[in-house]
Amino acid sequence: MSFDTIEEMPKKDKIAIEQAKELLKEHTLCEFCLGSLLATLSGDAPWELGRNMLELLSKEKGVVGENAIKGLSGECSVCKGLVPSVLPELINKALVSLSKLELDSFKSGTKLPADIVEREDELRARHGMWTAESLKVVINKYADEIIASKTGLDVKSDKPDVLVSFDFIRKEVEVIPASxxxxxxxxxxxxxxxxxxxxxxxxxxxxxxxxxxxxxxxxxxxxxxxxxxxxxxxxxxxxxxxxxxxxxxxxxxxxxxxxxxxxxxxxxxxxxxxxxxxxxxxxxxxxxxxxxxxLMRKIYLAKVTVEGKISLESLKKLEKELSNRLIRQKTPTRVLHRRADLLREKMVYKVSTKPISESSFEMTIECDGGLYIKELIDGDGGRTKPSVSEILGEKAFCSELDVIDIIVPDELMREVEVHG
Ligand SMILES: [Zn+2]
CATH class of the missing domain: 3.30.70.2510 (Alpha-Beta Plaits)
Structure with missing residues (x-):
């Protein structure tokens, strides 16, 4: 909107100018603070509305005109001149930092000192400014618009590549790339x-x-x-x-x-x-x-050593008794110092064996994730039941272990594909 005289204006803008006059009778306001108080009265950006109002009213005689001129020069009883004096410099700093990054999208965020927010709220309540938008939101929109127009980047509220964080308390801006x-x-x-x-x-x-x-x-x-x-x-x-x-x-x-x-x-x-x-x-x-x-099924290959001798029959028995078997396993002794003592129930689905020597054999185990295999073999002093030691009636232990496959649920792979 730009009109040289108040008479030329449509009705909505006349309301805006009346409101602006009311405010400027008592306060000096910068374009950002005035604009944010009148925000919804115009299709223009709030800071443009604020500036237009100040320019128009600066021609008025008396206190309104004086306050409008002060407002144009950056004086403000809400932000104490902080926003117009600091924001352009912070945006320039942000542009320099952004130029060093690879990104497609960003979003601005703003931290304001508590006293500014208090004065803003107080003024809004006192004058019944139902047309207001928060100063924070107005600053974010302003920064988003300037940065987008200078860089061609997208403004994205949901998961932007980079957050541009304006801190008016420390008078600093931080450019934070998302992981x-x-x-x-x-x-x-x-x-x-x-x-x-x-x-x-x-x-x-x-x-x-x-x-x-x-x-x-x-x-x-x-x-x-x-x-x-x-x-x-x-x-x-x-x-x-x-x-x-x-x-x-x-x-x-x-x-x-x-x-x-x-x-x-x-x-x-x-x-x-x-x-x-x-x-x-x-x-x-x-x-x-x-x-x-x-929930991921795991397949292990274990080398098992037994204190006595093993026979083919005992290995057949082991395969039969452990396949499709529910294992009750208390937290292994070796991890008890850092894990809670719980009882887990996990399935072993399939076991196959292959003898290596008189007292050792290879064992392939397909089971639920989270089952401790070393303890499934040695029995952990009875804390894992049943176990290889228990079924063979001989002390058995795991001398080598490999995970040979992990079966990943479809849901996880679908989620990965979405972003692939
Ligand atoms: Zn201000």
């Missing part, structure tokens, strides 16, 4: 490797091996591995591998070629860790991967 999530499956080809970095003495872990390479590719600040369960330090993860999501925290790059990244990881980590199936994922994938981990 990037990459789904994949890893195979651990070497024993003696922890999964995550929480073990302080662990030098190389699955998380750090894969994470360091991904961090460099995405120019991220940090990373976090979210995996569907974990295997022990001395257990290999073979077959198609264990599903995981790597979260890249505050990445500067978002458009990394995942096929190339996969090749790079696999050539650098040859013989140690390999990844496959890398795809873009989401935060929801992380939740699903955690929730569905215990």
């Amino acid at each position: 990037v999530y990459v789904f994949g499956r890893y195979r651990k080809l070497k024993r003696g490797l922890y999964q995550t970095r929480w073990v302080p003495e662990a030098e190389g872990t699955i998380e750090s091996y894969i994470g360091d390479i991904m961090k460099a590719a995405f120019e991220a600040e940090d990373y976090k591995l979210h995996a569907a369960g974990r295997e022990d330090f001395d257990v290999r993860m073979l077959g198609r591998g264990r599903p995981f999501v790597m979260e890249l925290i505050k990445p500067r790059k978002r458009r990394v070629n995942l096929e190339e990244l996969e090749r790079k990881i696999n050539s650098k980590l040859e013989g140690v860790v390999q990844v496959s199936d890398l795809k873009k994922a989401s935060k929801k994938t992380v939740i699903l991967i955690k929730e569905s981990s215990s």
Whole structure:
């Protein structure tokens, strides 16, 4: 809207000007604060409405005209001049930071000092300003519009690539890239490797091996591995591998070629860790991967050593008695110091065996996720029932263990495909 005189205006705008006059009789207001109080009276952006009103009323005689002139120069009894003096500079800073990032979308957010919000509320209540929009929202819209027009980026309220956070308390702006999530499956080809970095003495872990390479590719600040369960330090993860999501925290790059990244990881980590199936994922994938981990069936290959001798008949008996059998397992003694003492009921679906020597054999076990295999074999002093030791009537223990497959539920794969 731009009119030179009040007489030329349509009715709605005349209401706006009357309201503006009322306000300026008592207060000095900047274009943002005045505009936000009158926001819904015009189809124009609130700050444009505010500026137009101030320009028109600056021609008036008396206190209204004086206050309008002060408002145009940035004086304001609500924000104390903070918004018009600081906002343009913060937007310029944000533009510089954004130019260093790879992104398609953003959204602005604003933190205002409590006293500004209080004065805004008070003024709104005192003058019955039903036409107001909050100053915070107006600032966000203004910043969104300027940044979008200068960069060509999309403004996206739902999961933007980057949050531009204006802090009027510290007079700072922070540009915060949202995490990037990459789904994949890893195979651990070497024993003696922890999964995550929480073990302080662990030098190389699955998380750090894969994470360091991904961090460099995405120019991220940090990373976090979210995996569907974990295997022990001395257990290999073979077959198609264990599903995981790597979260890249505050990445500067978002458009990394995942096929190339996969090749790079696999050539650098040859013989140690390999990844496959890398795809873009989401935060929801992380939740699903955690929730569905215990629902994923696992197939293990164990090398079992027995104190006595084994016979083919005893192995046949073992296969028969353990297949399609419900196992009642109390939390293993070896993890009791960090896990609650619970009773788990897990199914073993299928067991097959192959003798290696008089006192050792190979055993393939298909079972529910979350069943502890070492204890299924040795019995953990009666805490796992039944067990290989119990059925054979001989002390048995697991001398080597590999996970050879993890069967992933369709729901998880569908979620991954959506973002692929
Ligand atoms: Zn103001």
